Amino acid sequence: MTSTESKSILNVLGVGSSMRQISYSTTALKIILEKVGGKDAETNLLDLQKTRLPMLYSQEDDTEEIVRVTELVKWADAFVLATPDYHGSMSGSLKNFLDYFWSDFAGKTFGYIVASHEKGLTVMDQMRTAVRQCYGWSMPYGISINPEVDFNDKRELIGTKISSRLDMLARDLVVYGKLIREQFLNDLHRSSLVNTFAGYYRK
Numbered sequence: 518m519t520s521t522e523s524k525s526i527l528n529v530l531g532v533g534s535s536m537r538q539i540s541y542s543t544t545a546l547k548i549i550l551e552k553v554g555g556k557d558a559e560t561n562l563l564d565l566q567k568t569r570l571p572m573l574y575s576q577e578d579d580t581e582e583i584v585r586v587t588e589l590v591k592w593a594d595a596f597v598l599a600t601p602d603y604h605g606s607m608s609g610s611l612k613n614f615l616d617y618f619w620s621d622f623a624g625k626t627f628g629y630i631v632a633s634h635e636k637g638l639t640v641m642d643q644m645r646t647a648v649r650q651c652y653g654w655s656m657p658y659g660i661s662i663n664p665e666v667d668f669n670d671k672r673e674l675i676g677t678k679i680s681s682r683l684d685m686l687a688r689d690l691v692v693y694g695k696l697i698r699e700q701f702l703n704d705l706h707r708s709s710l711v712n713t714f715a716g717y718y719r720k
């Protein structure tokens with residue numbers, strides 16, 4: 518890889534973490550992945566309701582699910598994390614996902630979706646804190662979904678404001694995600710340049 522490498526396509530992994538069969542946060546996540554897919558990006562959905570990760574350190578050997586999710590995480594250049602608001606924090610399944618894969622987040626950008634009746638600001642903060650601890654980059658705003666206001670009885674998203682915010686995040690995640698990923702990879706492979714945090718990730 519050279520210092521002029523550029524990423525023409527950004528790989529974006531959406532992580533849905535509600536265990537409910539029909540989830541507002543995962544529905545919103547699917548909508549944003551569709552929007553992201555229309556830009557210079559490829560997308561994948563990891564729905565933790567369907568792909569069950571065991572609790573960290575609860576298995577002696579990697580399960581099929583762990584192997585599959587590891588591949589997806591390594592493939593991803595950027596993430597959208599979606600969670601319900603559980604007592605002002607993220608879901609346990611999302612925290613477990615972050616605990617598993619923290620070492621693959623450096624130089625990658627994260628966007629956030631929370632389903633909450635109360636805006637979910639502390640939830641957003643806690644996801645940002647965990648991602649920062651893992652040297653990931655966070656988008657400076659997130660999307661808060663209030664199910665009673667933003668969805669109709671058929672569970673379709675309503676309202677131009679929320680739709681516009683999802684458009685904005687889809688656009689910004691791809692644009693900023695590419696810049697950050699490119700710079701990180703270039704710094705990573707420019708061994709003469711020592712004083713950059715990417716240098717800590719050289720093998």
Ligand SMILES: Cc1cc2nc3c(=O)[nH]c(=O)nc-3n(C[C@H](O)[C@H](O)[C@H](O)COP(=O)(O)O)c2cc1C
Pocket residue numbers: 535536537539540541542543600601602603604605606632633634635636664
């Ligand atoms: C254990 C638990 C704790 C919750 N805590 C909150 C909360 O603190 N604030 C809030 O607005 N909603 C809270 N909720 C409601 C969920 O965040 C809300 O129903 C959300 O839309 C569920 O997202 P989902 O449809 O993606 O599963 C809680 C729900 C559960 C089951």
